[in-house]
Amino acid sequence: MSNAKDNQGTLWEVFIQSKSGLPYKHAGSLHASDKELAIQAARDTYTRRNEGTSIWVVPAECIVASNPNDQEELFDPMNDKVYRHPTFYVMPEGAKHI
Amino acid sequence: MNQQEALYQYTLRLGDNALILGHRLSEWTSKAPLLEEDLALGNLALDLLGQANSLLEYAGKTEGKGRSQDDLAYKRAEREFLNNLLVELPNGDFGFTIVRQFLYSTFALFLYEELSKSKDEQIAAIAAKSLKEIKYHVRHSSDWMLRLGDGTEESHNRVQKSLNDIWMYTGELFEMNEVDAILIKAGIAADLNAIKQKWSSKIEEVLSQATLKRPQDAFMQTGSRKGIHTEYLGFILAEMQYLPRAYPTAKW
Numbered sequence: 136m137s138n139a140k141d142n143q144g145t146l147w148e149v150f151i152q153s154k155s156g157l158p159y160k161h162a163g164s165l166h167a168s169d170k171e172l173a174i175q176a177a178r179d180t181y182t183r184r185n186e187g188t189s190i191w192v193v194p195a196e197c198i199v200a201s202n203p204n205d206q207e208e209l210f211d212p213m214n215d216k217v218y219r220h221p222t223f224y225v226m227p228e229g230a231k232h233i
Numbered sequence: 234m235n236q237q238e239a240l241y242q243y244t245l246r247l248g249d250n251a252l253i254l255g256h257r258l259s260e261w262t263s264k265a266p267l268l269e270e271d272l273a274l275g276n277l278a279l280d281l282l283g284q285a286n287s288l289l290e291y292a293g294k295t296e297g298k299g300r301s302q303d304d305l306a307y308k309r310a311e312r313e314f315l316n317n318l319l320v321e322l323p324n325g326d327f328g329f330t331i332v333r334q335f336l337y338s339t340f341a342l343f344l345y346e347e348l349s350k351s352k353d354e355q356i357a358a359i360a361a362k363s364l365k366e367i368k369y370h371v372r373h374s375s376d377w378m379l380r381l382g383d384g385t386e387e388s389h390n391r392v393q394k395s396l397n398d399i400w401m402y403t404g405e406l407f408e409m410n411e412v413d414a415i416l417i418k419a420g421i422a423a424d425l426n427a428i429k430q431k432w433s434s435k436i437e438e439v440l441s442q443a444t445l446k447r448p449q450d451a452f453m454q455t456g457s458r459k460g461i462h463t464e465y466l467g468f469i470l471a472e473m474q475y476l477p478r479a480y481p482t483a484k485w
Contacts, residue, residue, distance in 0.1 A: 143267055143268075144267075165268075165269050166267060166269060168380065169380075171376055172376060175273065175373055176269035176272075179269065179273040179276050180269055180272050
């Protein structure tokens with residue numbers, strides 16, 4: 136993928152916060168030549184329908200990702216540890232965002 | 234001319250500028266140099282169309298003959314349009330479109346800042362709402378001016394040429410006539426001489442950052458205040474008005 140040549144500039148990953156206080160969520164990616172234009176392109180591409188109040192853009196090459204081949208050793212040990220899930224508690228009435 | 238007629242014409246000017254430039258920008262859809270820019274130009278076009286919608290609706294009400302914004306957009310002839318010549322110029326290359334946008338949006342920014350203080354409440358409200366959009370248009374087009382002007386030799390030469398070609402259409406933005414005199418007196422319209430000074434210094438600031446030369450003020454085109462246009466407006470209207478004229482009862 137990194138060998139693919141194009142003239143559209145750097146690849147950026149876009150994260151949108153839909154409401155103040157909520158986490159930023161990955162919305163997608165885009166091409167732009169620099170950070171100012173990346174923010175503007177993110178605004179025009181991903182927030183046209185009122186999706187967000189704040190944007191992060193990150194150069195895609197700055198994101199360090201886990202290797203899909205390591206999936207077993209990284210994630211499988213969690214499969215049989217049911218006590219790590221907070222399912223043994225009674226949910227308080229009226230609690231939101233849990 | 235009474236104040237109501239002056240307000241009608243003034244609102245048409247504002248509305249027609251937004252309508253025609255919005256139409257021009259919509260022509261980029263699917264053809265912009267980058268996917269992201271395709272969406273950006275489409276967004277600007279929709280912002281302008283929204284402004285045109287509010288302004289032409291108000292113009293229709295001011296006129297008092299029961300014409301809707303659609304009637305005004307689709308059923309007027311070329312000579313009845315009061316938009317500036319600048320906004321009807323064909324898109325050219327991307328650099329030309331950016332220069333045109335930068336010159337117009339900067340003008341609109343200072344004009345609408347003043348109009349948001351207008352004594353006509355409706356004009357003030359539309360101006361205040363549009364201003365948020367226009368600020369973004371100025372930012373987007375100025376950022377591109379810097380990148381193209383101070384970019385490669387090719388991009389620099391192209392925007393400089395566009396700027397030189399467009400410059401003779403900028404004088405007309407600031408022309409004033411009886412309409413302005415009546416409405417300035419009433420505290421409704423803005424004095425375009427004052428706007429011109431702000432516009433000039435902002436334009437010069439961005440151009441010098443972008444390593445571009447401000448063209449000399451020489452021969453300036455004129456005509457739109459009297460409904461006299463370039464040869465291009467007729468073609469825009471032919472495309473824009475074809476459907477409602479051919480199928481007057483069409484709904485979608």
